[in-house]
Amino acid sequence: MSDLTLGPEVAQTLPEPVWKEIVAAFARNRLAVVGLGILLIVAFVALAAPLLAPYDPYKVKLGEQFLNPSWNHPIGTDMFGRDVFSRILYGTRISLLIGLVPTLISMTIGVILGLVSGYFGRRVDFLIMMLADMVLSFPSLLLAMIVMYTLGASLLNIFIALSAVGWAGTARVVRAQTLALKNKEFIEASRAIGTKDIAIMLKHILPNCLPQLLVLFTLNIPDSILSEASLSFLGIGAQPPAASWGLMVAGGREFLFNAPWVAIAPGIAILITVLAFNFLGDGLRDALDPYLKS
Amino acid sequence: MSGALVEARALTKLFSVGDGMFRKSGATIRAVDGVDLDIRERETLACVGESGSGKSTLGRLLIRLIEPSSGSLSFGGNDLLALGSRALRQRKRDMQIIFQDPYACLNPRMRVEDIIAEPLVSHDVGRGKSERRDRVAALMDLVGLNRGFMSRYPHMFSGGQRQRIGIARALALDPKFIVCDEPVSALDVSIQAQVLNLLEELKEKKKLTYFFISHDLSVVRHVSDSVCVMFLGKVMESGPTAEVYAKPLHPYTMFLVSAAPRPDPRQRFVEKPILQGEIPSPVNPPSGCRFRTRCPFAAPLCAEIEPPLAGRGPDDERRVACHFPRA
Amino acid sequence: MSDTQGDTRRETAGLLEIQGLKTQFRTRRGVVPAVDDVSVSVGRGEVVGIVGESGCGKSVTSLSLLGLVTHPGKVVGGSALFDGVDLLTLDNKGIRAIRGRDISMIFQEPMTSLNPVYTVGQQVSECLRSHASGVSRKAARASVEEMFEMVGIPEPRARLDAWPHQLSGGLRQRVMIAMALICKPKLLIADEPTTALDVTIEAQILALMKDLRRDTGTAIMLISHNLGVIAETCDRVYVMYAGRVMEEAEVFELFDSPTHPYTRGLLASMPRIGGERGPRKPLYSIRGNVPDMQQLPKGCRFAPRCDFAMARCVESEPPLLDASHATGNPGGKPHLSRCWLAEASGAGGQQ
Secondary structure, three states, X not given: OHXXXXXXXXXXXXXOOHHHHHHHHHHOOHHHHHHHHHHHHHHHHHHHHHHHOOOOOOOOOOOXXXXXXXXXXXXXXXXXXXXXXXXXXXXXXXXXXXXXHHHHHHHHHHHHHHHHHHHHOHHHHHHHHHHHHHXXXXXXXXXXXXXXXXXXXXXXXXXXXXXXXXXXXXXXXXXXXXXXXXXXXXXXXXXXXOOOHHHHHHHHHHHHHHHHHHHHHHHHHHHHHHHHHHHHHOOOOOOOOOOOHHHHHHHHHHHXXXXXXXXXXXXXXXXXXXXXXXXXXXXXXXXXHHHHOO | OXXXXXXXXXXXXXXXXXXXXXXXXXXXXXXEEEEEEEEEOOOEEEEEOOOOOOHHHHHHHHOOOOOOXXXXXXXXXXXXXXXXXXXXXXXXXXXXEEOOOOOOOOXXXXXXXXXXXXXXXXXOOOOHHHHHHHHHHXXXXXXXXXXXXXXXXXXXXXXXXXXXXXXXXXXXXXXXXXXXXXXXXXXXXXXXXXXXXXXXXXXXXXXXXXXXXEOOHHHHHHHOOEXXXXXXXXXXXXXXXXXXXXXXXXXXXXXXXXXXXXXOHHHHHOOOOOOOOOOOOOOOOOOOOOOOOOOOOOXXXXXXXXXXXXXXXXXXXXXXXXXXXXX | OHHHHOOHHHHHOOOXXXXXXXXXXXXXXXXXXXXXXXXXXXXXXXXXXXXXXXXXOHHXXXXXXXXXXXXXXXXXXXEEEEOOEEHHHOOHHHHHHHEOOOEEEEOOOOOOOOOXXXXXXXXXXXXXXXXXXXXXXXXXXXXXXHHHHHOOOOOHHHHOOOOHHHOOHHHHHHHHHHHHHOOOOOEEEEEOOOOOOOHHHHHHHHHHHHHHHHHHOOEEXXXXXXXXXXXXXXXXXXXXXXXXXXXXXXXXXXXXXXXXXXXXXXXXXXXXXXXXXXXXXOOOOXXXXXXXXXXXXXXXXXXXXXXXXXXXXXXXXXXXXXXXXXXXXXXXXXXXXXXXXXXXXXOOOOO
């Protein structure tokens, strides 16, 4: 017994906490840091839009239509004399909201279905994955359009439409991860102990999917933002006079030649935000890479 | 009832290759094929065999971690297969398993304290966090881990220490019976001895019964009271370990025992029989005796009739499945 | 090739002389001296074993020879004379010419060492043709078939066109051995060649290696954690621990009278097949764990786990000392032990 009670010396140097390594790996990726910076600014703008915007974004001023960019109107005015800069600042709110809410909803659905599908397998798995394949093999914008036409255009319906489209990808990723984890010995150990299935899924499998989910989350947000922009552009998303970037591009497109800023400025805003999310997502994926393989 | 703690009769597990709604399940593998087994209380029964022998599957069947396809299984005189899910969950407190891979058997995202306490939480043992923490600390003492490391994560521990964590978890509910699935084969020689001694010590202290799965003949020799030798899902030979090693009855046992390399350079001068050929595919095992394609003593009879596991010697203590047993 | 050096060396000088090899891994948390001042020699036709537990540096030693240590690892010192050429000074091209032709390797995992998209015959003949120019496809195929037969692959001709996944682990390891021997190397490095195999297949492969050594005269450097495998196949053995050679001796001497406490501990902690009957005794066990390679103890690296450690052991690390007088075999083959006990004459030998 003497050698047992000695208390094995745990590695004398403690490895740095995992998150420190991840942060360090992330910080080495410049693009990712830039992306994060941009997104912090975008988030700040969304929160502080009323304070930052020089004008009321909805106030129609006849006689001030299509003013060139100037000190008073940094990006000019649109066809109703509204300040484009103020509208873009307010547009961050819709874009972030659309980016976050449907992504959260769809991923929650996807996580639940993916866990159930992977863990229980057999018939349940077959049905869920068949449904997911159907959703994935249908052009997603078309599917969203169908939902929007049926339900009518409103913010809530955009959430529903985008969630209905977005869950399938998450479900597949979570299912694959669950399948890989399901036969790991620590899951078997938990079953041997007599832990209930639901507890195994929530305590053992889900936490081990988190790195994947985080990456997926940051990469799904720009998809949602783009989908909203497309729907709004097509006139079945946000409705005028909402300050939605997609809607603004749609509204400005007729005047592309005499007042290009009306359409191009919101387009650039979309571009920058989406790129920032993609940089962030790629950076996270690289930083988390060792933890993505289970 | 034979007074055995665990009693298996004709225990069989089939795995079908390819399983789905539209895919026709093709071949079936008889991973465990009609195994009869008695494990006496406070005994260590070792199960030895090569890959594909079904020894790990058998271990999981014995604690109903996987469901048998057919056969019967009793634990402490109660029919284990008749239990409903609630009763089975209660029963599982008496049966535990220790795994081979000290890395895969611990959830990397849980602290040691939570890993060892998981059985307590699952079965609602101990009131509140502090009582559970005391229990965890006592378990860590028991397996020779410093209780100060309770709040650390598994990756901070060495292989041997992780194996101790797995053992502490298995002991949390005071089980009677533990399946040890190759518990030391992933460990270094010097650590292997520590863990073997710990298991031995715990067996005495906690009055445990072990089903000890291993491919290592010398480890089996050291830890077990009796041994069963498996080949392609069937028991080829069983009996008291010392006797089986000293006088193997089945040709396969004889080859296994002589094949194991020994730390003695003079063994090179000993003419050793070497078993030729490969292990046959479990999807398509040979007719008759499964070992006959590798067996130098095979006769036509062996291809036709499968030899049953028949008792030999006083009290049928030794059993062998061979038409032409040695000695 | 440097065979021009003359046959006189054949008897006396070794085939491979590694002197003071140092290989380090740079990590963000510090430098890991994976191989620290290791000297190993292999004579022509000799089978030399390197035994040790995981992380002791036994595999890194062999990888260092062949320039296979990858970033963040680096060979930082020492020399490795192979037939008079220092392998450590060769550039990539030079070492590639030697690798596979004069020195070849087989690894633990025969599946990952074979490329799944080529047949095994293609892979082995490719290996031959890349080192021996002017061998026709047909001639290569014939010699591969011959080699397959020699390493005991049944139906060698049919197996030439088999894909790696169609072969069992044992057959794959035989293919690997055929590939390693096809260029008739002077040295074969076998890194845990049987660890992934079943017991009965392991016995087949070990028997094959012994036969090959007898028939071809290839020197073998056998790396293993398994003292049983080492005992049954090697002529001379190096025991490594924490990047250092702890003991070096001829195989019978090492197993009959090990002098280093680590070697003795390892041997004592092994369960034995032919063990005594009667009440079960606990195994001897070396206490504690392998040291953290970034924070090695100041004195002897084994001292914290050693039952015989003295004040001196914690203070200063012993060099490899001559232990032959301690084993009652003075003047015989060299028996070195990195332990102060070997110096205090005689005392170390008795169990």
